[in-house]
Amino acid sequence: MLNLETDRRYRDCQGTTRREFLRVGTLGAGALTLSGLLSARAQAAAAGKPVKNTSVVWVWLGGGPTHIETFDPHMNAPVEYRSVTGEVKTALAGVTIGSTFPKIAAKARQMAFVRSFAHNNSGHAGGTHFVMTGYDNRQVDNGGVPTRPSVGAIVSRVRGANHPITGMPTFVRLGRIGSDGPAFLGTPFAPFDPSGQALKNLSLAVPQKRLDDRRMLLASLDKLNSAVDRSGLMEGLDRFEDQAFNLVLGNAPDAFDLKREDPKLIEQYGKGLGEQLLRARRLCEAGCGFVTLSYGGWDMHQQIKTNMEKRSGEVDRGVSAFLEDVAQRGLSDNILLVVTGEFGRTPKINRNAGRDHWAPLSTLALAGGGLRMGQVVGESAPKGDMPKTKPIRPQDLMATVFHVLGADPHTQFVNQAGRPVYMLEDGAPIPELV
Secondary structure: EEEEEEEEEEEEOOOOOOEEEEOOOOOOOOOOOOHHHHHHHHHHHHHOOOOOOOOOEEEEEEOOOOHHOOOOOOOOOOOOOOOOEEEEEOOOOEEEEEOOOHHHHHOOHHHHEEEEEEOOOOHHHHHHHHHHOOOHHHHHHHHOOOOOHHHHHHHHHHHHOOOOOOOOOOEEEEHHHHOOOOOHHHHOOOEEEEHHHHHOOOOOOOOHHHHHHHHHHHHHHHHHHHHHHOOOOOHHHHHHHHHHHOOOOOOHHHOOOHHOOHHHHHHHHHHOHHHHHHHHHHHOOOOEEEEEOOOOOOOOOOHHHHHHHHHHHHHHHHHHHHHHHHHHOOOOOOOEEEEEOOOEEEOOOOOOOOOOEOOOOEEEEEOOOOOOOEEEOOOOOOOOOOOOOEEEEEEHHHHHHHHHHOOOOOEEEEOOOOOEEEOOOOOOOOOOOO
């Protein structure tokens, strides 16, 4: 038996604890086989419009990054409101961002800085649920469970849990984010987490000859069944079994292995977040549709200047290297990069030289995905406390992601009460970008 599993334990939307796993063979009584997951992808494509071969890399700055010290410095505001780290000129005429992001500033023509992203939940868990799912949920800050599926899980449900050719999981988590699960869509569409034992189990745990023998046995059984079944069903099953074997025997596991990259490129990306961004690019090339990365430490209630100088470097280096890398590979239009967090920070510096939780204005930056880049979208009020122009809401961000991935904005799925619900109700793609 080939297992792809993790030791990470958490509770799903029904409150039950499970171990994430994916097996070539069986997932247990009543569960989907890997072949079944591959089949789900093909069925999704056959049932509707063909899905695009586009991907999203979602960089989550957990804790609530300050919008003022990141991408909207407000240096003309009173001193207690303006960026405490100053500003740096970007490659866009007249546009500046926080001074701790000089490399990103140089790549501004490949980016769009959204300065009117907002919602109304300033709790860590609640704000995360809002941005990750498009829906508010006040209960998660008090121990409640997520009630809506994350955008990554929706993509997995729409496209099917695995790429139909490479077998690569559609939704991969390279860093845990709250409310990133499938909720009522079900565990088959949860993110594949390669941490711990899961990635190790992508390698064969049995000798190649034994696996070949098992495959020969399956082939013999399939021939017998095929002789009985003249409906053509077995031919389809054969194809999905092949994909399941190819996931393990093919090149999909190599996508996680940075040793196969040029050391100079690895150095360009840098450690930590940079390594994860490089891995995300490799996963997208191998057919992954949605990759989440988590880089926390942005809950800066005090000494925000010092903390920004500590946290910004990996983001600045990694994101700029990612943009250069995907451009050189001709992938800019195929991969959308999203940089955000659960909310922004208060516009006025507090008595501890920090900023507190503030959902009415948030950090959001995007790059690639075939969208119109090289611009600032929206405008904030003079003190950076709220949008001056029409607010861009979490569902608008989701609708933009749907647009890039070719997902139907009117998609419905059945919720836990057995009722069909829309994944998007009032969001629309950000008009300046599409």
